[in-house]
Amino acid sequence: MTLTLADARTIITAAEAKASEIGQPMNIAVADAGGNIISHVRMDGAWLGGIDISINKAFTARAFDIQTKDLGDNSQxxxxxxxxxxxNHGRIVIFAGGIPLTRDGEVVGAVGVSGGSGEQDQAVAEAGAKAPLA
Amino acid sequence: MTLTLADARTIITAAEAKASEIGQPMNIAVADAGGNIISHVRMDGAWLGGIDISINKAFTARAFDIQTKDLGDNSQxxxxxxxxxxxNHGRIVIFAGGIPLTRDGEVVGAVGVSGGSGEQDQAVAEAGAKAPLA
Amino acid sequence: MTLTLADARTIITAAEAKASEIGQPMNIAVADAGGNIISHVRMDGAWLGGIDISINKAFTARAFDIQTKDLGDNSQxxxxxxxxxxxNHGRIVIFAGGIPLTRDGEVVGAVGVSGGSGEQDQAVAEAGAKAPLA
Amino acid sequence: MTLTLADARTIITAAEAKASEIGQPMNIAVADAGGNIISHVRMDGAWLGGIDISINKAFTARAFDIQTKDLGDNSQxxxxxxxxxxxNHGRIVIFAGGIPLTRDGEVVGAVGVSGGSGEQDQAVAEAGAKAPLA
Structure with a gap:
């Protein structure tokens, strides 16, 4: 039980809509149950440095089955x-924007967002995480 | 002058259609003029090991403004x-599947594909590279 | 659908028995469907350098759904x-000893072995791959 | 004088029993006197991100002949x-769960555990460290 590319696109579309709504271009990545990236997009004008961070926020959220902001609270x-x-070879991100994705109570992947403030990244990741999957 | 996310999606859509036509799921990545990834997709069932390779074929093709298969001929x-x-920290790929993208004779990015034989990767990358951009 | 720790132990036990039979101590690793290690053992006297190689042979075999010796033939x-x-950050191994593990025709993980000649590593990996799972 | 694979298994078995008792699946690793991993297990459902951390808690505990929680106190x-x-190329872990293993007053290896809270990891590592060796 893992996510499909169609699932990843649904999540990314919802996250992108939120990023556009708040006016902050973002990097958005979705990882599968194994922590491996399914898809990544960098919206026009989003940080170059956020490519790595969005991908690794998704990895981190799946690696520890926890939101990266909560991991961050425990990592001060x-x-x-x-x-x-x-x-984990520099792949762990300990600030807001990474959220595990569950199905029937099991973690099946994660979404990671980078491009704005912690609050903005979190809001966009949450929008992605809430997208209803087929 | 570089590629937009919309351009990257057009390229990926064309490449995906070719991959589906030949029946081989692929990783497809598009990089901008800076060699930095704009978008990546892993089709359902495509190699996990091709995530890194597709992204780095795109990087390589832009880094040297050459198709990776041609660079490969010179790297035996x-x-x-x-x-x-x-x-380049392991980011150079010297086999088929990476193609620079040009506009008005200038390289503005690159596409990288990984998931099948060298011939298949090349065919899918070519389909992506030929997609007419807006 | 992936492998459990019990599955990994069954595979390792079978591989260890073969290694003992041929008198060559080995590193043996089992990865899951995401390419992530489930278990690793280094038999007494086995190469230190084989820790990394056994783990990465398992990763490679899953990353490309191919035996590492066959990948090697295509990578000369x-x-x-x-x-x-x-x-893939130095994680790809292109010589014998890594074998994908399938269940109902789908790759669910892989075994990787390192500690002897290519033939020995392959024989031990095959013994592991043939172990009947519960 | 170092640990054997049989010793490592005894340690892991004791640690696993403790992890099961507290109901938290764990990654458990044992390193030898050279700091090199002898064996690692990831219990079903344990963190993917704990593979690297358990192995490196064992490395750290042997590298400095100190419990990782004590090193942590000195590393704030x-x-x-x-x-x-x-x-050390990202291999040093400075929070609870890594314990050096001694024999006749000499450090002969270490155990590392990752998968729960700092207290849980420490409790499981201690259970492993206390296992009587043959």
């Missing part, structure tokens, strides 16, 4: 996972 | 670029 | 995938 | 080892 100095961002 | 043992695939 | 100089071993 | 901002998690 003196918290239980401080230093985790140096693991 | 005893040829002038032998060993080039170890450069 | 002047062949269609020459240079592929520089892709 | 303004402490004496702050920044150490960026060294």
């Amino acid at each position: 100095p003196n918290q239980q996972y401080y230093g985790i961002h140096a693991s | 043992p005893n040829q002038q670029y032998y060993g080039i695939h170890a450069s | 100089p002047n062949q269609q995938y020459y240079g592929i071993h520089a892709s | 901002p303004n402490q004496q080892y702050y920044g150490i998690h960026a060294s």
